[in-house]
Amino acid sequence: MLSVQNLSISFNSDKEKNTVVHNISFELQQQQILGIVGESGSGKSVTSLAILGLLSNNAEVKGEIFYNDINLTKTAEKEYQKIRGNEISMIFQEPMSSLNPSLTCGYQVLEILLQHKNCSKSEAKKEVIELFNKVKLPRAEEIYNQYPHQISGGQKQRVMIAMAIACKPDILIADEPTTALDVTVQKEIIELLKELQQETEMSIIFISHDLALVSEIADSVLVMYQGSIVEQGNVKQVFKNPKHDYTKALINSKPSLTERIKKLPTVQDFIEQEINDEIYTTEQRKEFHNKIYSKKPLLEVFNLATYFNSESSFFFGKKNVVKAVDNVSFQLYEGETLGLVGESGCGKTTLGRTILHLEKATKGEIYYNQKDVTNLSRKELKNFRKEVQIIFQDPFSSLNPRIPVGKAIMEPMKVHGILNSSNERKQYVFDILKRVGLEEEHFYRYPHEFSGGQRQRIGIARTIALKPKLIICDESVSALDVSVQAQVLNLLNELKQDFGFTYIFISHDLAVVKYMSDQLVVMNKGKIEEIGDADLIYKTPKTNYTQKLIDAIPKGI
Numbered sequence: 001m002l003s004v005q006n007l008s009i010s011f012n013s014d015k016e017k018n019t020v021v022h023n024i025s026f027e028l029q030q031q032q033i034l035g036i037v038g039e040s041g042s043g044k045s046v047t048s049l050a051i052l053g054l055l056s057n058n059a060e061v062k063g064e065i066f067y068n069d070i071n072l073t074k075t076a077e078k079e080y081q082k083i084r085g086n087e088i089s090m091i092f093q094e095p096m097s098s099l100n101p102s103l104t105c106g107y108q109v110l111e112i113l114l115q116h117k118n119c120s121k122s123e124a125k126k127e128v129i130e131l132f133n134k135v136k137l138p139r140a141e142e143i144y145n146q147y148p149h150q151i152s153g154g155q156k157q158r159v160m161i162a163m164a165i166a167c168k169p170d171i172l173i174a175d176e177p178t179t180a181l182d183v184t185v186q187k188e189i190i191e192l193l194k195e196l197q198q199e200t201e202m203s204i205i206f207i208s209h210d211l212a213l214v215s216e217i218a219d220s221v222l223v224m225y226q227g228s229i230v231e232q233g234n235v236k237q238v239f240k241n242p243k244h245d246y247t248k249a250l251i252n253s254k255p256s257l258t259e260r261i262k263k264l265p266t267v268q269d270f271i272e273q274e275i276n277d278e279i280y281t282t283e284q285r286k287e288f289h290n291k292i293y294s295k296k297p298l299l300e301v302f303n304l305a306t307y308f309n310s311e312s313s314f315f316f317g318k319k320n321v322v323k324a325v326d327n328v329s330f331q332l333y334e335g336e337t338l339g340l341v342g343e344s345g346c347g348k349t350t351l352g353r354t355i356l357h358l359e360k361a362t363k364g365e366i367y368y369n370q371k372d373v374t375n376l377s378r379k380e381l382k383n384f385r386k387e388v389q390i391i392f393q394d395p396f397s398s399l400n401p402r403i404p405v406g407k408a409i410m411e412p413m414k415v416h417g418i419l420n421s422s423n424e425r426k427q428y429v430f431d432i433l434k435r436v437g438l439e440e441e442h443f444y445r446y447p448h449e450f451s452g453g454q455r456q457r458i459g460i461a462r463t464i465a466l467k468p469k470l471i472i473c474d475e476s477v478s479a480l481d482v483s484v485q486a487q488v489l490n491l492l493n494e495l496k497q498d499f500g501f502t503y504i505f506i507s508h509d510l511a512v513v514k515y516m517s518d519q520l521v522v523m524n525k526g527k528i529e530e531i532g533d534a535d536l537i538y539k540t541p542k543t544n545y546t547q548k549l550i551d552a553i554p555k556g557i
Contacts, residue, residue: 001028001030001171002027002065002066002067002171002203002205003028003064003065003066004024004025004026004051004063004064004065005025005063005064005066006023006024006062006063006064007021007024007025007061007062007063007064008021008022008061008062008063009021009043009047009050009055009059009060009061010060011058011059011060012059012060013058019227020041020043020046021046021050021227022227022228023063023228024043024047024224024227024228024229025063025229026229026232028171028203030201031197031198031202032204032219033193033197033203033206033218034203034218034219034220034221035206035208035215035217035218035221035222035235036205036206036207036208036221036222036224037207037208037209037211037221037224037250037481038209038223038224039225039250039453039481039483040209040451040452040454040481040483041451041454042224042226043226043227043228044175045093045207047224048090048175048205048207050065051065051067051072051173051205052080052088052173053075053077053080053084054084067087067088067171070083085112085115085167085169086116086167087170087171088170088172088173089164089165089166089169089172089173090164090172090174090175091161091163091172091173091175091177092160092175093176093452094394094396094452095148095153095156095157095159096148096153096156096394096396098160099148099156099159099160101149104144104145104147105143105144105146105147105148105151105156105159106125106128106132106143106144108159109128109131109132109159109162109163109166110124110128112163112166112167113127113128113167116167117167125144127166128144128166129141131162131165132158132159132162134192135158135159135161135162135165135189136158136185136188136192137155137158137162138155143159151345152344153344153393153394153475154182154185154344154345154508155345157177157181158181158185161177165196168200168202169202170203171202171203172193172196172203172204172205173207174193174207175207176208176209177206177208178190178210178213181508182342182343182508183509183549183553183554184343185343186213186508186552186554187554190213190216190217193206194217206218209480209481209482209483209484209485210481210482211239211250211254211482212555213554214235215236215239218235219234219235220233220234221233221234221235221238221239223238223244223246223247223250225246230246230247231243231246231247245270245271246267246270246271248270249265249266249267249269249270249271249483250481250482250483252265252270253265253266253267253482253486254482254485254486254511255489255512255514255515256511256515257511257514257538257553260279260280260285261277261278261279261280262279262280263490263493264486264489264515265277266483266490267483282535285518285535288335288518289518291335292333292334292335292518293333295333295334296370297331297332298332298334298368298369298469298502299331299332299355299366299368299502300330300331300332300366300367301328301330301331301355301364301365301366301367302329302364302365302366302367303327303328303329303363303365304325304327304354304361304363304364304365304366305323305326305361305362305363305364306324306325306350306351306354306359306360307322307323307362308321308322309322323525323526324347324350324526325350325351325354325526326347326526326527328347328351328364328526328527330521330528332470332504333502334469334500335496335502336503336518337496337502337503337504337516337518338503338504338505338517338518338519338520338521339507339513339514339516339517339521339534340504340505340506340507340513340521340523341506341507341508341510341513341520341521341522341523341549342508342522342523342524342529342549343508343524343549344508346523346524346525346526347523347525347526347527348474348506349474351523352390352474352504352506353390355472355504356385356388356390357373357376357384357385358390361374368384368387368388368470382415382416386416386468387468387469387470388469388470388471389466389468389470389471389472390471390473390474391456391459391460391463391471391472391473391474391476392459392474392476393474393475393478395452395456395458395459396447396452396455399447399455399458399459400447401446401448402446403446404443404445404446405442405445405446406426406429406442406443408462409429409432409433409458409461409462410422410425410426410429410465413428413429413465413466418465418466426443428465429443429461429465430443432461432464432465435461436457436464436491437491438454438457438458438461442454442458452480452484453480453481453484453487453488456476456484456488457488459476460488460491460492460495464499464501469500469502470501470502470503470504471502471503472503473504473505473506473507474506475507475508476488476505476507477489477507477509477512478507478508478509485512489512489515489516492516493516505517510538510549511553513534514534514535514538517534518534519531519532519533519534520532520533520538522537522543522545522546522549524545529543530542530543530545530546538550
């Protein structure tokens with residue numbers, strides 16, 4: 001169905017020509033699921049964008065891409081528009097920046113059906129609601145009339161999936177389709193894609209950084225490293241007997257569910273054969289806990305609730321109260337990492353945003369350093385925000401595309417009066433960029449010039465520049481491949497030791513949360529389902545809900 005032959009992709013700038021994909025070839029057969037895995041920046045997404053003809057004007061493509069005897073590299077834009085979205089469709093990686101914020105979710109899917117299918121508006125609307133139900137969106141009719149900012153990250157991703165499968169394409173390119181989803185929904189989406197593939201006989205290119213996940217869905221797999229294919233073949237062969245060091249590294253970079261390694265191995269460690277597998281023992285962990293829990297809490301939350309009014313119809317609808325956070329209480333100690341886990345829409349992010357005063361609490365109290373910070377004046381809020389910072393879920397949409405990243409990091413420093421001059425701040429930002437694994441030259445670049453993993457590092461750099469005490473990490477590694485995820489998790493732990501940070505670590509990935517956390521809070525429908533030591537909860541979950549989350553973690557072949 002699809003044949004990629006000797007494909008090379010370069011991007012031309014004023015200064016240089018940067019080749020990001022080097023002479024790759026592969027084929028996609030009918031009804032086949034092909035997995036493409038590799039590190040952030042390895043060329044996976046760029047290859048898929050080339051297939052769809054969506055590369056920027058400064059891209060230079062060599063080689064050929066054939067779809068059913070049509071040479072896509074020589075296809076005019078007008079012809080491409082008939083193919084794109086109809087015959088070859090794509091689920092994009094970042095739903096936040098792929099959905100139009102000024103149009104309702106339902107209308108954005110409706111548009112595609114009206115564009116490509118011969119149907120009336122009412123028929124199309126009915127089909128959209130069916131699609132929303134198919135991708136397990138709650139309150140499908142309500143979400144049809146809602147805007148992207150009114151739904152959770154996982155729900156946005158499901159809207160994107162509904163949009164991609166609306167026209168029953170021959171080929172579906174799924175670029176990290178489950179990164180923003182919790183494990184239970186991820187499992188459902190994988191099963192849904194398999195069902196759709198059998199039902200419509202479509203072929204799927206499944207791009208992911210999660211190797212265990214790829215092994216559960218794909219028939220064949222190709223591994224990309226620095227723009228080249230280093231290994232490809234049957235999924236079982238590649239995963240059970242990896243030949244290349246890079247493939248071995250990807251398989252072993254994910255946090256183990258059985259033991260705690262002090263420092264996660266990265267790709268570089270495997271390639272250089274420098275693996276440090278020193279275990280963080282139960283005794284060491286106990287000693288650390290005795291030390292931090294003997295002091296007074298840094299943050300205390302009492303009976304916190306955040307309610308939203310949701311309208312069932314856009315104009316004169318009846319108001320429904322959505323209890324995003326409902327009567328939540330917990331304590332957080334200095335130097336601790338508190339894990340916050342639960343399904344998409346369970347209230348994790350709203351809880352973090354309410355603590356930061358980005359959402360208004362309906363009731364309850366928040367104490368920081370024994371002071372009531374539930375209602376703050378503007379001046380008090382400014383000081384509080386310097387000490388309590390957030391690393392956002394979507395690094396791309398939280399960065400201003402019009403200013404270089406160096407300026408984006410310096411901006412809040414200026415607001416909070418950190419250091420005396422621009423030169424001092426600039427030098428300080430250079431140091432921070434190096435600290436998070438970036439270079440001085442990155443200071444002058446714009447957000448679109450970075451890979452997903454690099455953008456997340458910029459987000460971390462911007463947060464730590466203010467020297468906060470408490471950092472809320474909101475899904476801060478969910479969009480990263482396992483190797484870069486390992487680097488970022490190691491970085492967060494190093495920064496915690498060096499600067500004495502305290503973290504609230506929000507994630508849907510239970511393996512990552514367990515690795516990072518001292519205490520764990522499991523949330524479900526706005527309430528706390530379970531709270532306690534992270535290792536104990538994983539070994540002996542008290543509720544069926546927690547057990548369901550653990551069972552849904554992809555275990556691989």
